[in-house]
Each structure stands twice: as C-alpha cells, then as structure tokens.
Amino acid sequence: MSSRTRKPIQLQESLARVAKGGIPLRAEERLAEEKGAHRRLFTSDLSVSEFLLARGAGCEPIAQVMGSSVFHVGQISSYRGETKEVTPISDAHRRSRHLALDRLQQEAALVEADAVVGVRIRDRMITMGSRGKGGDAGGEVLEFTVIGTAVKAPWMAHPPGKPILTDLSGQDVWALHQDGFQPCGFLFEFCRYHVWHVLNPIGLDPEFASRLQREGGATGELRISLLWNNTNDLDLHVIPPSGEEISFSHKKSQCGGELDVDMNVGGSSETPIENVYWAHGSAPRGRYQVLVKQFTVRSGHTNTPFRVEVVAGGKVTHYDGVVVGDGTVQPACTFDYGGLTPMVIPHAKEAIEHARTIAADKLLRQAHGVGAEYVIGSDLKVNIHEVPCGFAGCELNDLDVEVSWFGTGVRRVTGPEGREKGVPPFVLSMLPVGRRRDAQNVGEETMDDIEIAAEEAEELATELDEQSTFAQEVAAEAAEAAGGD
Amino acid sequence: MTPALSDLSATEFVTLARAGFHPCGLVIGSAVYSAGTPYDWVVSTGEIQQLSHAMREARHLAIADLREQAHALKADGVVQVRMKVSHHLWRGGRQVVECMVVGTAVLFDREHCPEAIKNAPALRRSDGTPFDSDLSAADFATLLASGYRPVTVAMGNCVYGLDPRTLRAYRGKDTEIVPYTQAFFDARELAMDRLQHDLFAAWPEGSPDAPEGIVGMTVSEATYGEQGPAGPPIVEFTALGTAIAPLAADDPRRKTLMPKPRLVVPLDR
Numbered sequence: 001m002s003s004r005t006r007k008p009i010q011l012q013e014s015l016a017r018v019a020k021g022g023i024p025l026r027a028e029e030r031l032a033e034e035k036g037a038h039r040r041l042f043t044s045d046l047s048v049s050e051f052l053l054a055r056g057a058g059c060e061p062i063a064q065v066m067g068s069s070v071f072h073v074g075q076i077s078s079y080r081g082e083t084k085e086v087t088p089i090s091d092a093h094r095r096s097r098h099l100a101l102d103r104l105q106q107e108a109a110l111v112e113a114d115a116v117v118g119v120r121i122r123d124r125m126i127t128m129g130s131r132g133k134g135g136d137a138g139g140e141v142l143e144f145t146v147i148g149t150a151v152k153a154p155w156m157a158h159p160p161g162k163p164i165l166t167d168l169s170g171q172d173v174w175a176l177h178q179d180g181f182q183p184c185g186f187l188f189e190f191c192r193y194h195v196w197h198v199l200n201p202i203g204l205d206p207e208f209a210s211r212l213q214r215e216g217g218a219t220g221e222l223r224i225s226l227l228w229n230n231t232n233d234l235d236l237h238v239i240p241p242s243g244e245e246i247s248f249s250h251k252k253s254q255c256g257g258e259l260d261v262d263m264n265v266g267g268s269s270e271t272p273i274e275n276v277y278w279a280h281g282s283a284p285r286g287r288y289q290v291l292v293k294q295f296t297v298r299s300g301h302t303n304t305p306f307r308v309e310v311v312a313g314g315k316v317t318h319y320d321g322v323v324v325g326d327g328t329v330q331p332a333c334t335f336d337y338g339g340l341t342p343m344v345i346p347h348a349k350e351a352i353e354h355a356r357t358i359a360a361d362k363l364l365r366q367a368h369g370v371g372a373e374y375v376i377g378s379d380l381k382v383n384i385h386e387v388p389c390g391f392a393g394c395e396l397n398d399l400d401v402e403v404s405w406f407g408t409g410v411r412r413v414t415g416p417e418g419r420e421k422g423v424p425p426f427v428l429s430m431l432p433v434g435r436r437r438d439a440q441n442v443g444e445e446t447m448d449d450i451e452i453a454a455e456e457a458e459e460l461a462t463e464l465d466e467q468s469t470f471a472q473e474v475a476a477e478a479a480e481a482a483g484g485d
Numbered sequence: 486m487t488p489a490l491s492d493l494s495a496t497e498f499v500t501l502a503r504a505g506f507h508p509c510g511l512v513i514g515s516a517v518y519s520a521g522t523p524y525d526w527v528v529s530t531g532e533i534q535q536l537s538h539a540m541r542e543a544r545h546l547a548i549a550d551l552r553e554q555a556h557a558l559k560a561d562g563v564v565q566v567r568m569k570v571s572h573h574l575w576r577g578g579r580q581v582v583e584c585m586v587v588g589t590a591v592l593f594d595r596e597h598c599p600e601a602i603k604n605a606p607a608l609r610r611s612d613g614t615p616f617d618s619d620l621s622a623a624d625f626a627t628l629l630a631s632g633y634r635p636v637t638v639a640m641g642n643c644v645y646g647l648d649p650r651t652l653r654a655y656r657g658k659d660t661e662i663v664p665y666t667q668a669f670f671d672a673r674e675l676a677m678d679r680l681q682h683d684l685f686a687a688w689p690e691g692s693p694d695a696p697e698g699i700v701g702m703t704v705s706e707a708t709y710g711e712q713g714p715a716g717p718p719i720v721e722f723t724a725l726g727t728a729i730a731p732l733a734a735d736d737p738r739r740k741t742l743m744p745k746p747r748l749v750v751p752l753d754r
Contacts, residue, residue: 169495175495176499181499199577339521340521341521342542344517344546349516356515360490360511364487364490368487373489374507376491377493380511380587382515384573386581388576408495
C-alpha cells in the first residue's frame, strides 16, 4: 500500500463538498480503501484493552473516522438591558458541533459501519475577539473536532445510513452490552446566557431608575435618591458619618460622596430627581442622615410629598414623607451602613437555572430523537464570569453563564440479541497488589515514569548492543588472529 | 417515555441497574452568594465567622435546591452528589462564592431489578423524602450489599484565617509555627464537629432514620477567594460524608450475600 502514490485531489470539488456539509475528497478516498472485505488492515484509536473488549461485545473495528468544523461567530448587536440566552453564541456552538458530528457520521456511513465508539471531543477557540468575551464582540473562531473508531456491530439497531455515535469507550460499550443495553446516540448542548446588571437589588422603584437614567445619575456602593412630583425646588442633604454635609452648595465631600443630579433650581420639571452616590469601594461605614429641604415653592402647593430611595451594599429601602411650608427642612431618614451585606445573588442563581434548563430541555429532546431511555456519561460544565456592562461607561457588573453538556443516550437492546435474562452477579474487586489507588490517579506522573523507564531501557539496550558488537568484533579479530596463526 | 438524564458513567449505570436502581434525572442545585468585601476581613488567627456563615449558607442553599428537584422528580434517592465551589472577585471589591452540587436522582425499578429483591423497599427516608448521598454508584451498591442504606449527605465547614504578623517572630528560625498548627488543627476539628452537630440536630437519636455512622467522610481544605500578595491564605475546611443507617430487618437485600472480594487485573488502562 505504501508503494502506491496518491493522485492530487480536486481542491475546488472538495471545497464544494465541505460547503454542503459533506466531507473532503481525501477523506472519502482513504475510507474507500479501508472499507469492505478486501481491505488490508483496519485503523483505530482503540487501546489494546478497548480493542479486545469492543470485539468481545461484537464490535469489529473498521476505520478511524473524524469530523471537524471551524466556525466563525457573528456580531452580537447589543446586550443593553437584556437578560436572556445569547442565541448567536449558543447557536454557533450548536451548529459547529452538529456539523462536525454529522461529518463523523458520514465518514462512518462510508465504511458501512454500525457505530462509532470512543468518540473523543476537542473544542477550542482559535482566535479571541477584541473584547475577549468569548464570542460577544464577534469575530471569534471556534474549532470543534471529533475522532472515533467506526465499528461493525450488527446487534446495534440504527436508522439506515446513520451509524450510532457514542463517546463511550470500548470497555463501556462492553459493560452495557453485558447487561443488555446499547448506546443510541451522542448528545451535546451548549447555552450561553447573559445577565444584565446582575447585582441589581430586588425591590428597586422603577420610577427612580427611569428618572436617574434620564438625568445620568450615577450609582455605586451607596446611593441616596430623592424624587417628588411638582416644580417646587426640593433639595437633598446628606450628612455622612464624617459630618461633612453634602448638598447643592457643597456637592463633593472628602469622603467620596457626590451630589451629581440637582434639579428644579429654575423649576423646569414636573418629574424631578436628586441623587447622591458613593462609587464602589468608597462608601464610609457608619451613620448617615438624610434631610429634605423645600427651597422654593413654585407650583402653588406648599405641601410636597417626596420619596427617598436608599441603596446601600445591595439592600434597598424606601422612605416616604412630606415637606410642609417654604424653607422647611424635613428629616427623611437615618440609617447605619456596615459595608457590603453578605447575601444571595438571586439574578445569578436564576440565570444558571435558566441556562441549565434550556440546555437540559434541548438535550432531552435530542435523547428522545434517538430513542434513548437514559442519558449517561454526562460531561456537564457550568461556568460563570463577571463582565463589565460597558454601556456608556457603566460600572455595573453583568454576568455570563455558560453551560456545556455532552452525554450518550442508551436503551435496552430489543430483539433476539436482547439480554434481559438475568443480572450477572457483582464482583468486588481490588486493584492489583502493590499499587495504591492514589498512585493510579496521578496519570501524568505515571506516564513520565513510564517514559523515563522506557528511555533508560533503550539506553541500556543500545549499550548492550554496542557491547555485544564490540564483543563480536573482538571475537572476530581473535578468530582472525587465530586463523592467521 | 421521557429519557432520564444522569451523571453516571457506563459502568456506574450498569452497577446501579444491578442493584435495582435506574436514573430518573440529573439534579443540580446552585447558589451564588456575595460574601462581602475582602477589605472587611480582619485577618487575625481564628475563624472568620462571616465567611464560615457565607460558605455554609451557599452550600446548604445549593443542597436544598438539589433536594427539592429530587422531590419534584418523585425520586427514591440521589446518588453521587458532587459539590463544586468556586470563588470570584467581582468589581467593586465583592467576593462572590459560586456553589454547584450535581447528583443523579434514582428510582427503584421493580420491573427490571433482580428477582431476589423485587419486594425490597425503595429506601426512601421514613418521612417519604428521597435519600441523598455522595457515594459513588459502586460504593452505593456495596453498601446495600453489606446491609446499610444511605440517609443523607452530612456537611460541616469552617473558614479560618492566619495572622500574617505571627510569621515575623519566626524569621530565621527552623521550628514549628505552633499558633498555625493549632489553628489548622482547630479548624478541622470545628468542621467535623459541625457536621456531627447538624446531623444530630436533624436526626436525633431514636428517630426512625437516626444514622448509625458516617462513611466516606473527607476533610478537604481549599484556599478562600483570591490570595493576597503576601502572607498566608484564608482557608476553608469542609467535612463531607454520607450518613448511613441499617437496612430494615425484613429487607430482602439482607439475604443477598455480599460477595467475597476478588483480586483482578483492571482492563481500563
């Protein structure tokens, strides 16, 4: 076989096939040689034990098969105010996985396999976009590759031309087969979920939020806002623990507080708001006093109802009151601030739950599609990471949740090959003598040890070789000398 | 029939099936907890109550979440409960704990279970709630074969700080740092103590599911949050195990003999 030289492939034709979701020409050529009874050898990535057991379970290896897809993630328009699945990213992962697995199946179908066992997955991001948010800025390139061994296994039921894919190893397939089960499909799901302003406390008054947004009022570790509903000029006064009063006449305090919205000096608004805030990590601990002063009466009403919203370390409190008369100062509230309150972050938990449910639902639908009774071998990964909201320089935290899920559907074997006769007994087994369980888990070190041992053995062998060559030479010389004598 | 998700490997799946159980769903509990800000943590040698509490809350909330799902699935129990904790430092100096617990909810399957245990009880707790355990499928099956059943996951924790100033006195010395030894020792004891305390509180002696013991208890330690530029880390000690109780006297599982262990050569490498 090695003596034959391959013809160069038609690149354009090959490209056209891949564009249609097919496999490249070169793969087709290789597989054509490896299929059928006349083939010279089988190829597989099965280990020796895997090979033995897979054969024991009635799986004859045919050829190593592969599927791959390199996928470009498009641009995400905007996140602003959105808490939901980021479908362009989720779909990019889903589609690249689907394409790769589909090609794996095509390769397997080409060699007339019944199944592909031991499917190994490689999932990686080739380039990162400008914001490094894993697809958010667009322009990321994902690569998804699957490699496995196509086998002939007549006992596994499958739709014609659609061999069964599974990430189960040869041993796993054997173990299932022993007890009357068969794999029936490789399942995968991915969900990317975005939470806008994840730390937004529960119980915020939306009226405050909309007026603050309109006026560009900032928020931070601590925020005290005042709203009222007429054209009178009310003023928010805040006395922080230092005693340095913050108001329209002294907008910034030494301790980091700032009055950034002051309204109705000229009486222009029916929906005014005033706002004092401390940025993250700057709010002093201690007692705060909030006062409301009616500076000018303009609307004809001398009594002005007001509402104060205090958001301190994630906790929201509202205080309602009325200022009566021109030039009056009305105490609104007094509160103690002791730093960030330890608390559950409900939006984050909710998002994880949503993302997981989306993935689980779709995974179940896939499982149903392949006729699975159970899904085993789940490789479930849930990652969260905080990202800046970034909109108009906003300092608040957003959250990205990522759920990645692989599994294999299994079902009971039906028909004559079904094995539901009796359940084989347990064997309680021990690991081989002389090796502790811990030692076995340290795979890398063991591999290193083996490699070192192998190198040493090789050196020794070379040395012995040299010695024996030397010995032969000496012997030959001696013989020559003896012969010459 | 809707397929059932699980977290089992093929061999675990088969092992469970031989014990008469099949998966009926993957249950996942999660909790995200803001533990305040590291600037507030005065690190002197000793327990940091606020953090112990935060971790405890996060773990318990996640487990409660998992139990609720198992209950909703009408499961008989949950096996292979795995707990994963990760720490994040968010902007604004907010230390965030993410706790996730994953387990496989299982049902006793009389239709497919071995003939001998067809009439065995499904092993729910006496109040009808599903049991939960962090035992692997293999350990679970072995436990049943030896006459015990799992009752609940038991947990205790303690977050401990070490005063970095202590180290100054030891500069240039070659000796045991006694306060640190005492601290680590103490923290482990506290974690184990809390596990027992909480367990006794929930299942007092004489109650129907009163555990006889705890198996597979591990005491693990993990660095809490982001480690500072210098000085010793804040460490969380967690004791985790499964409380077990004997099988009922008339449980037919008692008649199935526990096989004698055999020495074998593994084929999985």
